[in-house]
């Protein structure tokens with residue numbers, strides 16, 4: 200096994216070797232968090248500590264597959280300008296030698312505590328899992344303390360992604376798990392000192408919802424407890440569950456005494472092709488903020504054109520969560536207005552069953568905000584370049600996102616129900632698009648790999664519409 204220093208040095212060398220190749224990629228993102236080289240997946244350890252946001256991520260510096268996992272680290276004072284910090288965790292110890300897997304962060308007595316899963320393969324290639332702790336006093340250097348939770352009876356080694364929070368006087372941890380009956384669940388632990396943890400048991404009785412729940416996160420909003428997680432093994436059902444793996448949530452109430460969580464139905468949090476493993480934190484302003492991974496495990500991972508430029512995947516924009524009538528709304532954080540450069544604004548644009556383009560409404564690092572003033576049109580669409588389109592179908596109360604498939608070059612789509620189309624905010628960034636409909640009521644997050652030279656934007660209605668069009672070039 201390589202020492203911590205040797206591994207980190209090797210990772211920095213990999214960055215040096217490939218960073219020019221990454222920089223030359225036209226699909227490189229301009230204002231999203233992406234890996235300097237290699238593969239990025241889940242956001243980890245999102246926390247506000249000593250006046251800064253810290254955001255870690257699953258990182259393989261050595262290639263665009265999932266063979267090795269470090270915790271990369273960014274920090275930011277404003278959620279807009281991110282600074283790359285030294286590697287936080289390298290898979291250098293007996294308890295994490297095959298990957299420092301996902302986890303979370305909390306602040307206690309001015310120290311930063313990281314809880315993560317140590318992934319280990321034994322001599323026969325079988326999986327072992329350890330929930331580990333690492334502590335920092337400066338937010339940059341982390342001291343590994345080793346495992347604090349062992350695999351309990353009744354669960355397979357698919358037991359990972361600890362999320363820790365404080366409730367009243369105690370600390371709690373939930374972990375994504377698979378039972379020996381091969382059903383997905385989450386289990387709850389409690390602690391008074393963050394070191395010794397007591398197993399309380401699974402919090403939901405549900406036995407019929409997939410074979411593994413990854414990356415659970417539990418938090419309170421408006422006096423409700425939201426359980427956000429990424430289940431695996433759910434079959435497609437109408438417009439739902441179209442990706443190989445999903446991310447979504449229950450809204451309910453956790454009874455800490457009874458260790459039981461009463462909740463409603465599962466809601467997908469994002470309707471696009473590329474969203475997984477979101478993680479939240481609460482910041483110094485009391486906001487519940489979330490980042491997601493703009494990717495899905497195994498979904499088209501071989502087909503991303505960025506692989507030839509030695510990198511793959513990115514994180515979403517930071518979003519603020521709001522719970523309204525039992526549904527999570529997602530808002531791009533307000534700080535993102537600081538990304539805006541010059542504005543192009545057209546008020547009361549009349550479109551009458553035609554396809555139009557507006558002067559200077561184009562680009563591939565832009566924010567677009569459209570507000571509907573009057574709508575007598577059955578359909579309205581916004582198209583980006585040749586192949587990406589979001590279509591609002593008033594007649595069928597449907598939203599459709601189309602993109603060019605990475606595999607076949609055919610168009611493919613994701614859809615969801617929408618009662619009434621009022622407005623849409625869109626963030627476009629070279630090879631990604633995030634679409635927030637009706638103030639974040641529905642969100643589509645998707646990577647798009649199209650001709651970056653064609654940066655045109657078209658609006659098309661079948662009947663009469665009046666809309667306001669606002670467009671901002673964003674800082675690169």
Ligand code: FRU
Pocket residue numbers: 240241257268300301302316359360413414475476496
């Ligand atoms: C989710 C996930 C987690 C795991 C991590 C490994 O994408 O599979 O369950 O901790 O990625 O990188």
